Amino acid sequence: MSADSATVIRGGRIICPGSGLDLQTDILVRDGAIAAVGTNRATEPLHVIDATGKVVCPGLIDVHVHLREPGAEQKETIRTGTRAAVRGGFTTVCAMPNTSPAPDIPENVAAIRERVRRDAWCRVGLIGAATVGNDRFHLSDFRALRDAGCVAISDDAFMLTTREQRREALLRCAELGLIFLAHAEAEELSAGGVMHRGAVAERLGLPGQHPETEVRSLAEWREAWDGPGRPPLHIAHLSTAAGVELLRDWSDGPTAETAPHYLALTDEAVATHGANAKMNPPLRTEQDRQALIDALCDGTIAVIATDHAPHTVQEKAAGMLAAPFGIVGLETALSVVLAELVESGRMKLSQALATMTAAPAALLGLPQGLIEAGAPADLLIFEPDSRWSVDAEEFVSLGRNTPFAGRELPGFVSTVLLAGRVVLDRGRLADTQPPAHLN
Ligand SMILES: [Zn+2]
Known part of the structure; x- marks a missing residue:
C-alpha cells in the first residue's frame, strides 16, 4: 500500500444510484479500489483530483x-x-x-x-x-x-x-x-x-x-x-x-x-x-x-x-x-x-x-457499478451543466455516423478512472493504455 498509488477525489457530488448515495464528499482511491467514501483528512502525499462543482458516479x-x-x-x-x-x-x-x-x-x-x-x-x-x-x-x-x-x-x-x-x-x-x-x-x-x-x-x-x-x-x-x-x-x-x-x-x-x-x-x-x-x-x-x-x-x-x-x-x-x-x-x-x-x-x-x-x-451480475469501500475504482467525473456541440469529426470512434451532429448538449465528461488509474483527464485520453490484466 504505497502512498504513491493513492488518489483523493475531492469535493464532488458523489452519486451512486446502486446504494442511494448522493452527497458532497471525498473518495479515497488506493491500489485500484475505492478505499473510503467520506471527508478525507489524510496528510500523506496524495494525488488530488478536484471535483468541485462536478458529479462523481460509477x-x-x-x-x-x-x-x-x-x-x-x-x-x-x-x-x-x-x-x-x-x-x-x-x-x-x-x-x-x-x-x-x-x-x-x-x-x-x-x-x-x-x-x-x-x-x-x-x-x-x-x-x-x-x-x-x-x-x-x-x-x-x-x-x-x-x-x-x-x-x-x-x-x-x-x-x-x-x-x-x-x-x-x-x-x-x-x-x-x-x-x-x-x-x-x-x-x-x-x-x-x-x-x-x-x-x-x-x-x-x-x-x-x-x-x-x-x-x-x-x-x-x-x-x-x-x-x-x-x-x-x-x-x-x-x-x-x-x-x-x-x-x-x-x-x-x-x-x-x-x-x-x-x-x-x-x-x-x-x-x-x-x-x-x-x-x-x-x-x-x-x-x-x-x-x-x-x-x-x-x-x-x-x-x-x-x-x-x-x-x-x-x-x-x-x-x-x-x-x-x-x-x-x-x-x-x-x-x-x-x-x-x-x-x-x-x-x-x-x-x-x-x-x-x-x-x-x-x-x-458485474462487480462494477457501485461506489463503496472495496469496489473497483471505476469512476466517472462529469460537469452536468457544461454544454458542448457535437462535432462528429472530433469523435475518437472511427464512426462518424451520428444524427446528433451539430446538436448542443449538456454534460461534459471530464475525468475517467479505471481501476484507480486516470484514463481520461479533463476530456483528454491518457498517453498510455491501461494495463492488460484488467481484461
Ligand atoms: Zn446491436
Missing part, C-alpha cells in the same frame, strides 16, 4: 456495443471503440457477437479476449453468439461459451428463427445462469423496410418496416417461455409503445433496454440526417418516444444501452436504401440522456444514472 456500463473487430476493422477496432467508450464516460462495455469470426466457440472467444487484453482501453465483456457462425439455425454450445468467459448470449443482428430455438435457448440459459439478449424483430413484417413505416416514410417515398414487427417478436418470445419464474431474457433496444405495453402486461417478464436515440429522436430525423438516422429498430413516432420515457420512469425499462454501431463514411454515403443500419453512440450517450431525461424534468439525475450504472451491472 463509470458507465454499456451492455450493447458493436466493436466490429475482428472482421470489420475499417468501421471500428477494439482500440478505437474502447477509447470512444472512455471518452463517453464508460468503463465497461459488452461487445455484441456479430463479428467475423464470431465468438461462437471457445477458441474464437479466447482469440478475441487476447485482442481485448492487448488493445482495450476499458473493461470489455464478450457476449457469445447464439448460433454457430451466426448462421441463425444451429444453436451454439452456451455452456462452453460461458466457461470461456462470455458474460451473456445474444442473437443481435442474427435473430433466431423458430419457437423451438427460442425455447431451447431460454432453457439452456436458465440452466447455466446466463442472460439471453434478444433482438426483437419479426422479419416477415420488417423485410425490405429501411425506416419506420408511417407518414414520414410515405412522404420520403421510402419502404418502411411494419410498426408491429417488434411487438410480434416479443409475443413470440413470451410464447417460447413456459418455465417457472422469470425468463433469463433481456430485450435489446426496445423502440415502440406497443412493445412497452406488452412488457408491462407480462408479469414476471424479461428486462429491457432502450437506446438514447429513441429517447431523443423520431422518424422525422431521417428527413434531416438521412442514413445517419438509419438504424434497426428504426426511429419511431413521438408517441413511441414518450412511451419509452414513461417506461424508464416506471421501471418497465431498466437499462439504457447505446447499440453503438459504427460504419464508414462511404457506407453511409450510399443513401437510405443501400446504407447499413446503425449509428455511433458512445460519445454522446450520457449527454443525450441528461438532455432528454434530466433537463426535461422527467427524471432525477441519480435515477437517470442508474440506467447506465447499477441497472446494467445488475443485469449481467
Whole structure:
C-alpha cells in the first residue's frame, strides 16, 4: 500500500444510484479500489483530483456495443471503440457477437479476449453468439461459451428463427445462469423496410418496416417461455409503445433496454440526417418516444444501452436504401440522456444514472457499478451543466455516423478512472493504455 498509488477525489457530488448515495464528499482511491467514501483528512502525499462543482458516479456500463473487430476493422477496432467508450464516460462495455469470426466457440472467444487484453482501453465483456457462425439455425454450445468467459448470449443482428430455438435457448440459459439478449424483430413484417413505416416514410417515398414487427417478436418470445419464474431474457433496444405495453402486461417478464436515440429522436430525423438516422429498430413516432420515457420512469425499462454501431463514411454515403443500419453512440450517450431525461424534468439525475450504472451491472451480475469501500475504482467525473456541440469529426470512434451532429448538449465528461488509474483527464485520453490484466 504505497502512498504513491493513492488518489483523493475531492469535493464532488458523489452519486451512486446502486446504494442511494448522493452527497458532497471525498473518495479515497488506493491500489485500484475505492478505499473510503467520506471527508478525507489524510496528510500523506496524495494525488488530488478536484471535483468541485462536478458529479462523481460509477463509470458507465454499456451492455450493447458493436466493436466490429475482428472482421470489420475499417468501421471500428477494439482500440478505437474502447477509447470512444472512455471518452463517453464508460468503463465497461459488452461487445455484441456479430463479428467475423464470431465468438461462437471457445477458441474464437479466447482469440478475441487476447485482442481485448492487448488493445482495450476499458473493461470489455464478450457476449457469445447464439448460433454457430451466426448462421441463425444451429444453436451454439452456451455452456462452453460461458466457461470461456462470455458474460451473456445474444442473437443481435442474427435473430433466431423458430419457437423451438427460442425455447431451447431460454432453457439452456436458465440452466447455466446466463442472460439471453434478444433482438426483437419479426422479419416477415420488417423485410425490405429501411425506416419506420408511417407518414414520414410515405412522404420520403421510402419502404418502411411494419410498426408491429417488434411487438410480434416479443409475443413470440413470451410464447417460447413456459418455465417457472422469470425468463433469463433481456430485450435489446426496445423502440415502440406497443412493445412497452406488452412488457408491462407480462408479469414476471424479461428486462429491457432502450437506446438514447429513441429517447431523443423520431422518424422525422431521417428527413434531416438521412442514413445517419438509419438504424434497426428504426426511429419511431413521438408517441413511441414518450412511451419509452414513461417506461424508464416506471421501471418497465431498466437499462439504457447505446447499440453503438459504427460504419464508414462511404457506407453511409450510399443513401437510405443501400446504407447499413446503425449509428455511433458512445460519445454522446450520457449527454443525450441528461438532455432528454434530466433537463426535461422527467427524471432525477441519480435515477437517470442508474440506467447506465447499477441497472446494467445488475443485469449481467458485474462487480462494477457501485461506489463503496472495496469496489473497483471505476469512476466517472462529469460537469452536468457544461454544454458542448457535437462535432462528429472530433469523435475518437472511427464512426462518424451520428444524427446528433451539430446538436448542443449538456454534460461534459471530464475525468475517467479505471481501476484507480486516470484514463481520461479533463476530456483528454491518457498517453498510455491501461494495463492488460484488467481484461
Ligand atoms: Zn446491436
